[in-house]
Amino acid sequence: xxxxxxxxxxxxxxxxxxxxxxxxxxxxxxxxxxxxxxxxxxxxxxxxxxxxxxxxxxxxxxxxxxxxxxxxxxxxxxxxxxxxxxxxxxxxxxxxxxxxxxxxxxxxxxxxxxxxxxxxxxxxxxxxxxxxxxxxxxxxxxxxxxxxxxxxxxxxxxxxxxxxxxxxxxxxxxxxxxxxxxxxxxxxxxxxxxxxxxxxxxxxxxxxxxxxxxxxxxxxxxxxxxxxxxxxxxxxxxxxxxxxxxxxxxxxxxxxxxxxxxxxxxxxxxxxxxxxxxxxxxxxxxxxxxxxxxxxxxxxxxxxxxxxxxxxxxxxxxxxxxxxxxxxxxxxxxxxxxxxxxxxxxxxxxxxxxxxxxxxxxxxxxxxxxxxxxxxxxxxxxxxxxxxxxxxxxxxxxxxxxxxxxxxxxxxxxxxxxxxxxxxxxxxxxxxxxxxxxxxxx
Numbered sequence: 001x002x003x004x005x006x007x008x009x010x011x012x013x014x015x016x017x018x019x020x021x022x023x024x025x026x027x028x029x030x031x032x033x034x035x036x037x038x039x040x041x042x043x044x045x046x047x048x049x050x051x052x053x054x055x056x057x058x059x060x061x062x063x064x065x066x067x068x069x070x071x072x073x074x075x076x077x078x079x080x081x082x083x084x085x086x087x088x089x090x091x092x093x094x095x096x097x098x099x100x101x102x103x104x105x106x107x108x109x110x111x112x113x114x115x116x117x118x119x120x121x122x123x124x125x126x127x128x129x130x131x132x133x134x135x136x137x138x139x140x141x142x143x144x145x146x147x148x149x150x151x152x153x154x155x156x157x158x159x160x161x162x163x164x165x166x167x168x169x170x171x172x173x174x175x176x177x178x179x180x181x182x183x184x185x186x187x188x189x190x191x192x193x194x195x196x197x198x199x200x201x202x203x204x205x206x207x208x209x210x211x212x213x214x215x216x217x218x219x220x221x222x223x224x225x226x227x228x229x230x231x232x233x234x235x236x237x238x239x240x241x242x243x244x245x246x247x248x249x250x251x252x253x254x255x256x257x258x259x260x261x262x263x264x265x266x267x268x269x270x271x272x273x274x275x276x277x278x279x280x281x282x283x284x285x286x287x288x289x290x291x292x293x294x295x296x297x298x299x300x301x302x303x304x305x306x307x308x309x310x311x312x313x314x315x316x317x318x319x320x321x322x323x324x325x326x327x328x329x330x331x332x333x334x335x336x337x338x339x340x341x342x343x344x345x346x347x348x349x350x351x352x353x354x355x356x357x358x359x360x361x362x363x364x365x366x367x368x369x370x371x372x373x374x375x376x377x378x379x380x381x382x383x384x385x386x387x388x389x390x391x392x393x394x395x396x397x398x399x400x401x402x403x404x405x406x407x408x409x410x411x412x413x414x415x416x417x418x419x420x421x422x423x424x425x426x427x428x429x430x431x432x433x434x435x436x437x438x439x440x441x442x
């Protein structure tokens with residue numbers, strides 16, 4: 001990247017196999033624009049993919065998705081960002097599907113794919129599956145993608161409340177849409193949406209979202225620099241069992257071209273506005289034609305013209321009624337879905353982000369919860385008689401308690417997170433030393 005080029009974005013990423021898997025089926029791409037020309041044409045691109053399939057199929061599917069989406073996106077001749085992202089993901093799906101058809105071991109392999117492009121026109125997302133894209137803005141943490149999972153789809157139907165017995169009994173790991181198993185796939189596209197200074201975007205596989213709750217993610221992302229955030233979030237997922245691979249990408253909007261070169265967002269009418277406009281126009285035409293047919297009747301003019309205008313009035317009335325019916329259905333679906341907070345999910349189509357909303361809470365509760373994690377690691381180290389240097393860790397926690405007591409929650413959470421990372425770092429080193437000694441003994 002040229003020294004004179006400021007991309008206007010700070011990135012960090014990390015992927016980890018977890019505690020129970022032998023191979024990593026996650027893949028990701030972090031591709032900030034390396035020049036102004038590339039930025040103006042394609043912006044910055046970020047991808048997270050979580051593969052599914054026996055043998056090496058899931059690993060292959062996710063790596064293909066991360067590579068092919070990027071390659072297709074940068075080489076497509078389609079100018080519009082939303083269309084070019086959609087084409088890129090669609091073409092990647094077709095190639096993954098073809099590879100699966102060619103080899104019986106890879107048959108029905110699939111992968112999620114969550115893609116974010118940050119452009120002069122704003123942010124655009126293309127999404128399939130249950131990996132996620134979040135945005136943190138001024139302490140508000142919003143999920144910008146709809147989970148294509150059985151749980152979310154059933155809840156979105158409005159027939160099952162998430163807190164009901166049936167809602168709680170639904171399996172959490174069944175996804176309803178992915179790249180690869182079928183020749184065609186429905187792709188959700190969100191945006192373009194305005195970017196603001198300090199906006200933080202987080203892309204992740206469900207190895208993170210399944211183990212660390214959204215408020216915790218929001219708060220840690222709000223309190224920590226990007227590189228420390230991805231490190232401690234992966235550590236927390238592993239400390240809570242690490243049943244799956246975990247991949248995280250964080251991108252923060254800074255001073256630079258994302259803000260300086262902002263183009264006006266395209267003014268496309270909303271679906272509701274289009275329906276209302278169509279309903280009004282059809283109704284006006286129906287009324288005018290009805291009046292004209294009455295005029296023909298009273299003046300005893302051309303009977304054919306009267307019948308034609310009457311028929312036109314009826315057709316226009318039916319069209320207007322159809323628009324009205326569709327608008328009512330749309331409103332009922334949105335009302336059933338709630339207001340975008342926990343327990344309410346809008347309909348399962350793109351273009352309705354954000355889908356859920358949380359607030360960063362750097363409070364005593366989270367500080368104590370993180371501190372308990374360090375205490376549990378301390379006890380485990382004692383049981384194994386591992387020699388650990390706790391001085392730096394104790395200092396982090398002491399300073400964190402002081403910060404919390406004076407009301408500086410963000411600094412307190414930051415220091416507690418550093419205590420976790422330092423503890424995990426020493427435990428890994430101890431584990432590696434023990435493994436080396438065992439290998440030498442043998």
